[in-house]
Amino acid sequence: MTARRAGRTLHGGRVAYAILVVAVLVSAFPFYWTVVAASRSNADLAKVPPSLLPGPNLMRNFEAVMEEADIGKALVNSLIVSGSITVGTVLCCTLAGFAFAKLRFRGRGALLAVTVGTMMIPPQLGVIPLFMLIAELEWVNQLQSVILPGLVSAFGVFFMRQFLVQALPDELIEAARVDGASSARIFWSIVVPIARPGMAVLGLLTFMAAWNDFFWPIVALSSQNPTVQVALRQLGGGYVNDQSVIMAGTLLGTLPVLLVFGLLGRQIVGGIMQGAVKG
Amino acid sequence: MTLTAPAGKAAARRRPSAARRAWRTVSPYAYLAPFFTLFAAFGLFPLLYTAFVSLYRVELQTPGDMEWRGFGNYAALFTDEFFWISLRNTFTIGVLSTVPQLVMALGLAHLLNYRLRGRTFFRTAMLLPYATSVAAATLVFAQLFGRDFGLVNYALGLVGIDPVDWQTNTVASQIAVSTIVIWRWTGYNALIYLAGMQSIPSELYEAAEMDGASRWRQFFHVTLPGLRPTIVFTAVVSTIGATQLFGEPLLFEGSVSGGISHQYQTLGLYMYEQGWGFFHLGRAAAIAWVMFLLILVLVGVNALIVRRRSRKEAGR
Numbered sequence: 001m002t003a004r005r006a007g008r009t010l011h012g013g014r015v016a017y018a019i020l021v022v023a024v025l026v027s028a029f030p031f032y033w034t035v036v037a038a039s040r041s042n043a044d045l046a047k048v049p050p051s052l053l054p055g056p057n058l059m060r061n062f063e064a065v066m067e068e069a070d071i072g073k074a075l076v077n078s079l080i081v082s083g084s085i086t087v088g089t090v091l092c093c094t095l096a097g098f099a100f101a102k103l104r105f106r107g108r109g110a111l112l113a114v115t116v117g118t119m120m121i122p123p124q125l126g127v128i129p130l131f132m133l134i135a136e137l138e139w140v141n142q143l144q145s146v147i148l149p150g151l152v153s154a155f156g157v158f159f160m161r162q163f164l165v166q167a168l169p170d171e172l173i174e175a176a177r178v179d180g181a182s183s184a185r186i187f188w189s190i191v192v193p194i195a196r197p198g199m200a201v202l203g204l205l206t207f208m209a210a211w212n213d214f215f216w217p218i219v220a221l222s223s224q225n226p227t228v229q230v231a232l233r234q235l236g237g238g239y240v241n242d243q244s245v246i247m248a249g250t251l252l253g254t255l256p257v258l259l260v261f262g263l264l265g266r267q268i269v270g271g272i273m274q275g276a277v278k279g
Numbered sequence: 280m281t282l283t284a285p286a287g288k289a290a291a292r293r294r295p296s297a298a299r300r301a302w303r304t305v306s307p308y309a310y311l312a313p314f315f316t317l318f319a320a321f322g323l324f325p326l327l328y329t330a331f332v333s334l335y336r337v338e339l340q341t342p343g344d345m346e347w348r349g350f351g352n353y354a355a356l357f358t359d360e361f362f363w364i365s366l367r368n369t370f371t372i373g374v375l376s377t378v379p380q381l382v383m384a385l386g387l388a389h390l391l392n393y394r395l396r397g398r399t400f401f402r403t404a405m406l407l408p409y410a411t412s413v414a415a416a417t418l419v420f421a422q423l424f425g426r427d428f429g430l431v432n433y434a435l436g437l438v439g440i441d442p443v444d445w446q447t448n449t450v451a452s453q454i455a456v457s458t459i460v461i462w463r464w465t466g467y468n469a470l471i472y473l474a475g476m477q478s479i480p481s482e483l484y485e486a487a488e489m490d491g492a493s494r495w496r497q498f499f500h501v502t503l504p505g506l507r508p509t510i511v512f513t514a515v516v517s518t519i520g521a522t523q524l525f526g527e528p529l530l531f532e533g534s535v536s537g538g539i540s541h542q543y544q545t546l547g548l549y550m551y552e553q554g555w556g557f558f559h560l561g562r563a564a565a566i567a568w569v570m571f572l573l574i575l576v577l578v579g580v581n582a583l584i585v586r587r588r589s590r591k592e593a594g595r
Contacts, residue, residue, distance in 0.1 A: 012390065012393030012394065012395045013393075016390045016393055016395070017395070019386075019387075019390055020387070020390055020391070020395075020401050023387055023405060023466075024401065024404040024405065026462070027404055027405060027407045027408050027462075027466060028404060028407060030408075030411075030416065030419045030420065030423070030462070031407070031411075033419060033422075033423065033430065034415075034419050037419075037422060045422075045428060046427070046428045047428075048428070048433065049433065050428070050430055050433055091313070092313045092314040092317065093314065095310045095311070095313060095314065096310060096311050096313070096314035096315070098310060099307045099308075099310035099311050100311075103306070103307040103310070104307075105304065105307035105308065108307075111311065111315070114323075115318075118322065118323065118326070120515070120516075120519060120578075121326060121571070121574075122519060122522075122523045122574070123322070123325075124523045124525065124547065124567075125326060125329060125523070125567045125568075125570060125571050126322070126324075126325030126326040126328075126329055126567075127325070127554075127567070128325075128329055128332055128337075128554060128560050128563050128564040128567060129324065129325040129328035129329055129331075129332055129564075130321065130325040131342070131554075131560070132332070132337070132342040132343075132560070133320075133321075133324075133325070135342045135343075136342070136343065148317065148320075148321055149321035149322075151317050151321075152314075152317050152318050152321050152322040154318070154322070157314055183302065183303075183306045183309075187310075208410060211412070212411070212412035212413065212414075214412065214413045214414055214525070214526045215525055215526070215547075215551075219551075219555065228412075228414075229412055229413075229414045232412070232414035232415060232418060232530075233414055233529070233530065235418065236414070236417070236418050236421070236530040236533045237533045238533045238534075243422055246418055246422075247418070247419070247422065250414075250415045250418045250419060253412070253414070253415055254410075254411055254412070254415045257410050257411070257412075258410060258411075260410075261403075261406075261407065261410040265403040265406065266399055266403060268403075268406065268410075269399070269402045269403055269406055269470060272406070272467065272470050272471065272474075273470055273471070273473065273474035274474070
């Protein structure tokens with residue numbers, strides 16, 4: 001940090017630290033409470049004063065929720081769905097982002113404008129025709145009904161375009177062309193290696209968004225073939241009355257993203273801040 | 280747009296150099312094809328077709344049968360008391376969740392912008408709620424806001440406040456639902472603001488310091504003006520998010536009606552209730568279209584306010 005940064009470099013005082021620590025506690029408390037509630041019995045949760053420390057029932061509640069909401073299948077399904085969406089989105093967006101960033105062609109401005117213009121329109125507004133479409137294709141309750149629409153990410157295209165505009169020098173592509181490299185070769189051996197950091201960040205953000213997506217999966221899937229969010233909706237829908245079992249399900253469904261976040265939180269923070277400046 | 284590809288290939292066999300040139304004009308479209316194919320089928324088509332569907336009677340069990348209704352779905356909507364209730368709720372919950380969220384995010388970003396020990400830790404911890412799903416967060420908060428055994432009421436009891444009925448009381452239930460939104464998005468917005476603050480040139484602060492401006496004045500006279508585009512961005516994104524709020528009110532008590540007397544049902548939830556609770560897909564499409572127009576109006580109002588404010592400032 002010896003280089004001069006833009007922005008403010010004043011030292012934080014005690015008050016600043018105190019407020020930030022409180023904010024961190026508020027952010028983290030619901031997670032802690034999930035662990036507490038998931039490891040207790042339902043009767044414990046109805047006690048006054050409430051117990052604020054984890055109890056011994058975690059495994060029992062895990063077993064109960066596996067049985068009642070099929071969280072195991074939901075986890076596998078969520079992994080398949082989020083994994084496919086992540087790989088597919090990153091690939092599609094890198095291809096399109098590269099074209100928008102570095103290639104000249106007719107209709108470039110118009111196509112980019114359509115992409116960016118729809119970035120702000122919530123996909124939730126299109127669920128009715130989308131549902132009619134997958135009903136027509138007889139995809140209801142099948143994972144591809146969530147995966148395919150999940151691949152559409154106007155934000156991703158824009159993000160990769162912004163990344164490649166800066167990261168990929170024009171001369172590199174020109175030189176490869178002069179050497180007679182084919183378009184496919186240029187993409188795989190020049191664009192992709194340079195795009196990799198951007199692809200990684202986009203992949204992380206996409207994975208989390210896909211894992212947490214709610215509206216469309218509960219419309220397209222049911223409890224017979226659920227993702228984690230569909231299973232959680234079922235848990236919260238009144239079929240299960242045991243609060244500690246519900247919390248055990250919540251914990252199981254959140255752990256995978258928390259794991260990703262724990263390992264790569266720094267990159268995710270960086271990605272969001274980067275996207276903010278560029279977006 | 281990809282129709283020209285075969286022609287390009289035919290030319291390739293005749294003259295290699297022309298082929299290369301032809302491929303060069305065509306290949307950009309090949310890069311775009313995967314995205315735009317999916318985009319057309321699963322993004323653009325559903326959005327536009329929503330307007331069309333909203334003019335028909337379509338039932339969930341038989342989505343293939345469409346019966347022309349003209350503006351009947353809209354008429355039915357505007358005479359339904361629950362539509363107006365959910366519109367009002369969307370607005371009040373939107374204000375209750377967006378305003379405190381953005382103000383607190385701004386404050387936190389200001390603090391995060393100081394030189395801190397453990398900055399990465401603070402930033403990451405702040406973003407933790409963003410990593411949880413709506414479903415998980417809402418289930419936990421629904422528990423915390425329990426009327427009889429919830430931790431929130433217990434904590435209120437410790438300071439001598441009577442238990443609040445966070446479910447049936449209209450204002451209380453809307454505050455509870457808004458709390459979930461605020462909890463999930465404040466840290467995210469704080470990081471966006473922080474990114475904006477870091478791109479404000481430090482010379483501006485140095486100049487302000489030389490003029491003897493306090494930290495507080497610097498915040499108002501350097502940070503806030505420099506942050507205006509970012510603030511507009513977050514305001515627009517949060518407004519759009521608030522307009523389509525769905526998961527929180529659905530899972531708060533698990534019912535599609537958003538409470539016994541619809542006291543916290545939002546437009547998003549009302550749409551889901553019409554479509555997947557009562558099987559009226561056509562009517563649900565009409566609601567979606569109303570939501571879309573609402574978003575356009577709100578974003579437009581936002582733009583107007585910004586333009587007027589910057590004009591005022593320019594005239595100062």
